[in-house]
Amino acid sequence: MGNRRRVAERRRTRPAMVGGMVAVVVGGAGFGVYALYDGGAAAEGRAATAASAKAKAVKTGPLSATEVTTAAQGFLTAWQQGRVTQAAAVTDDSAAATALLTGYTKDAHITGVTLTTGTRDGDKVPFSVKGTVTYKGISKPLTYDSALTVVRRTADGKPLVDWHASVVHPDLQDGDTLVTGESGTPPVTALDRHGGEITAAKYPSLGTVLDGLREKYGKTAGGKAGIELQVVRGKAAKAKKASDKTLLELSKGTPGTVKTTLSPIYQAAAEQQVAKQAKASVVVMRPSTGEILAVANTNHGFNTALQGSLAPGSTMKVITSSLLIDKGLASADKTHPCPKTFTYGGWKFHNDDDFEIKGGTFKASFARSCNTAFISQSGELENDDLTKQAQQVFGLSMNNWAIGVPSFDGAVPVQSAAQKAASLIGQGGVRMNPLNMASVASTVKSGVFHQPYLVSRSVDNRTLATASRTMSGSTLSQLRELMQYTAAYGTAAEAMSGLGPDYGAKTGSAEVDGQDKPNGWFTAYRGDLAAAGVVQAGGHGGDTAGPIVASLLRMGG
Structure with a gap:
């Protein structure tokens, strides 16, 4: 028993x-x-x-509240307790998570971390971070907010934290690291064109510009480095021309001084204007010199105005028109086809609401932004014609602009068939930002390409980009006529009302996959001012970006 x-x-x-x-x-x-x-x-x-x-039995479908909360708490608890391996195991990329979380303590010297969750929003869980950064006997508190998203792993249905570097800090891009130490680059004090100090507190849009100025001129502007917690950019972020970013200053360095071309009056006005839209960006410059007077974005994390890469829609028709006129395929006052639709390369292209203009001139087609008027000429063009025009006349798409801070100088790739046709109306592979399109308007106004710049070349003797040729007198005068007519009677007329007669404009709307409304574009000049703006997912450019650009041109001076 x-x-x-x-x-x-x-x-x-x-x-x-x-x-x-x-x-x-x-x-x-x-x-x-x-x-x-x-x-x-x-x-x-x-x-x-x-x-x-x-x-x-692999679970599929939406995550439950319990699954999201449990995964989030498991990750945050392990991170707070310094159990890096366990925290990383609750993510969908344990190797990347392990590396960054290890560096959080080892390289960034952040200790005493307290993580507090906020209110869950679906699969997203916000949280606050409190810690202390200590380096060589100097300590400072660090506080910030972040968020994580929980996803279901396909293989076994397990809820895991969707790993991105931004989980650790919202300013991190994947591949970036956090490092505390003596900064390799001394700080700089940036000045506007009148000698006033530029700060991100005064002009929130210029945070990334200040980062870029420091990265380029910090070592040569006469300053001395301090001790800082910094975001050090990885390969992916550097490829996007993102600059290292200071998150916390433990001891002050001695700043050098860099003077810019920015105007405090235009900058302040540009900040106010973009704040009226959810996702707007604008650039103001002088056609006669290339000086950038203002750069503003609604969202301050990424400088879309200088570094964005977006389809410019019908604002691209300024460049395309110069090409068609150069080649004798269009003339401002001559009859030009504008059918409801036109098929090329197997694609059927439409006008907005399938409008048509019977017996109208090219000027009328430009003013109403008739897509088919441009698409219908595709067969007469070589695959590289538009690329050459953008490069040789407008100085774009050669990756050689040196404005003083990181920027993108547009892309007009060589394309064929339907994509070539789409490029003529600013779709396909064409990519621009407000800086590029402000430069296009400036080239039309001045008659010659002046590379935009934010810091005078006299500061560092750098080489500015140039165009290899200018438009003929006939092409230039017709292009100005097209833009002036559009500002007076076309799609830009409402926004540009009262600003003539020395003016010109072009509107644009660029379709984006998965986006209900197109991006609205507007580029224009008036006197010795040119500006361009985009409102992402804003709809028609004349209604959204137009008022922003026109209000800045209205300031004159």
């Missing part, structure tokens, strides 16, 4: 068997660790049966 009881007790205290596996729970971490104890054909059969059952 006693022997049978002891046998039964031993059976009851054996580890739990799961499909031929012994489940052992590691205390504290809460993760299941499994090991096979018995083998042979029978075990393999049981394992196969269990695997099959498990495969059938």
